[in-house]
Amino acid sequence: MTTPAVPASRIPEAVHRRRWGILAVLMLSLLIVVLDNSILNVAIKTISTPAPTGLGATQSELEWAINAYTLVFAGLLFTAGLLGDRLGRKKVLLGGLVVFGLGSALAASSGSPGQLITFRALMGLGAAFVMPATLAVLMNVFERDEQPKAIGIWAGGVGLAIAIGPITGGVLLAHFWWGSVFLINVPIVILALGLMLWLVPDSRDPSPGRLDPVGVVLSVVGLVLLVYGIIKGGQLADFTDPQVLATIGAGLAVLVGFVVFEKRSDHPSIDVTYFENKVFSAAICAIALVFFALMGVTFFSVFYTQSVRGYSPLQTGLLMLPLAAAQMIFSPRARLVVQRFGNKATTTAGMLLIAAMLAAFATLEADTPIWLLEVIFFLMGTGMAHIMTPTSVVIMQALPREKAGSASALSNTFRQVGGALGIAVLGSVLSTAYRNGIEGKLGMLPPALRSTAGESIEATLGVAAKLGGKGQVLVGSANDSFLHAMHVTALCGAGVALVGAVVVALFLPGRPPAAQVDDKEQELVVAGE
Numbered sequence: 001m002t003t004p005a006v007p008a009s010r011i012p013e014a015v016h017r018r019r020w021g022i023l024a025v026l027m028l029s030l031l032i033v034v035l036d037n038s039i040l041n042v043a044i045k046t047i048s049t050p051a052p053t054g055l056g057a058t059q060s061e062l063e064w065a066i067n068a069y070t071l072v073f074a075g076l077l078f079t080a081g082l083l084g085d086r087l088g089r090k091k092v093l094l095g096g097l098v099v100f101g102l103g104s105a106l107a108a109s110s111g112s113p114g115q116l117i118t119f120r121a122l123m124g125l126g127a128a129f130v131m132p133a134t135l136a137v138l139m140n141v142f143e144r145d146e147q148p149k150a151i152g153i154w155a156g157g158v159g160l161a162i163a164i165g166p167i168t169g170g171v172l173l174a175h176f177w178w179g180s181v182f183l184i185n186v187p188i189v190i191l192a193l194g195l196m197l198w199l200v201p202d203s204r205d206p207s208p209g210r211l212d213p214v215g216v217v218l219s220v221v222g223l224v225l226l227v228y229g230i231i232k233g234g235q236l237a238d239f240t241d242p243q244v245l246a247t248i249g250a251g252l253a254v255l256v257g258f259v260v261f262e263k264r265s266d267h268p269s270i271d272v273t274y275f276e277n278k279v280f281s282a283a284i285c286a287i288a289l290v291f292f293a294l295m296g297v298t299f300f301s302v303f304y305t306q307s308v309r310g311y312s313p314l315q316t317g318l319l320m321l322p323l324a325a326a327q328m329i330f331s332p333r334a335r336l337v338v339q340r341f342g343n344k345a346t347t348t349a350g351m352l353l354i355a356a357m358l359a360a361f362a363t364l365e366a367d368t369p370i371w372l373l374e375v376i377f378f379l380m381g382t383g384m385a386h387i388m389t390p391t392s393v394v395i396m397q398a399l400p401r402e403k404a405g406s407a408s409a410l411s412n413t414f415r416q417v418g419g420a421l422g423i424a425v426l427g428s429v430l431s432t433a434y435r436n437g438i439e440g441k442l443g444m445l446p447p448a449l450r451s452t453a454g455e456s457i458e459a460t461l462g463v464a465a466k467l468g469g470k471g472q473v474l475v476g477s478a479n480d481s482f483l484h485a486m487h488v489t490a491l492c493g494a495g496v497a498l499v500g501a502v503v504v505a506l507f508l509p510g511r512p513p514a515a516q517v518d519d520k521e522q523e524l525v526v527a528g529e
Helices: 013-017 019-048 059-087 089-108 113-141 147-175 185-199 213-236 242-264 272-276 278-308 313-319 321-330 334-361 370-396 401-441 447-453 457-507 514-528
Strands: none
Touching (some): 019 059, 019 113, 019 278, 059 089, 059 113, 059 278, 059 401, 089 113, 089 185, 113 147, 147 321, 147 334, 147 370, 213 242, 278 313, 278 401, 278 457, 313 321, 313 370, 334 457, 370 401, 401 457, 447 457
């Protein structure tokens, strides 16, 4: 009976007493990083509006404004986790928050889509140092038996950020210019910095890994090329274009080179051997696929609610509330479902629910009762909560506590890569289907305008507004073409979620007897080493 006391001695009493206060500060830091992406989702239509209201960004520029952040974030998470393990997580957290705050202030003053994309990448750099450090500190201030509960609350915090982001964005856009959605981060960063200096203890890995600059460069270059190719294919509505195929091929080749390099390296940023463990791989895969589907859906649902249905940014934010409310309600309770039914049943049911809700998007029309969209969002959030919490616990407990930064970075990287690919792939499917649907209806326009008008629903509506009364015909055509494109995209997303359901059903563990749980965790640790 004395074995549980061994890890207890590793957490000082003073830190143990403050652990819930520390969790609150960590969640505030996490809040702004996640909040930022969910705020931006509501603002994308405003930013796509021509100046002076917005920046006149095209759909591909909007995808880059989101993905510049995501790709830098995902590419640097491993290095950020390692630097936290080496230099001390508190120092890395403070540095990351300062860079994120600076990037936010610069993004708010962007004068062109290109500048916005650049400063979003700087924000991604800061966020990469915040995210893994929050979970690594959490794993070092909570005992193993309290970790699932703390991770559940932490995941609920992500849900809270996803909830208040669109509403905050809507309120800001109703009263201020589009840059306010970035400027709002600055005071929160200052508050988080003050609280962190006061409350959060520093911790580090006694035997930190060496940095892997070659691996970092290969992973970022490979992902950027792959995503660039996919977005370009959507922009041209032609995935057989030589430039598109060459870029996607080059991206995949660099990523294969990355895996080979990491396998041979004695200090890889991703230890590829972790993936030999099927449970670990399936949990990581589930997280990536959930975010693939979720980010893609959020992207097109904003255009559905604002462009087709005519809701304001604030109303759109409120319409997205059920998605986040469900995550906040169920994330902390998901562990109870896991205790009752096991990881396999819980996560598979969550994946199937998400697939069903994505398929339900294919039934939405311009006059569908809006409460149906609310039900879809709520059930989607319920599915997410029952995937994120169990898979996060499986991933974090698969590695020794000292490697918490690496485990956190892995889970976050695949989540971000899944999200970036979701926006790129589903955004490109949307773009291609829309262009193919609208092209035949643009005959009334001069040839110079046709290409611009066909790029996205916002572009078509912009041209229609300039034509006055004659443009009304175009508005109906734009809505019809967008709905068709949204239905095609939603069904693609549902297919991805079904693949995820099959993966977790095959490989995640069922509900083992209590005695076997510790053995299974020990196996995961051994596999990780």
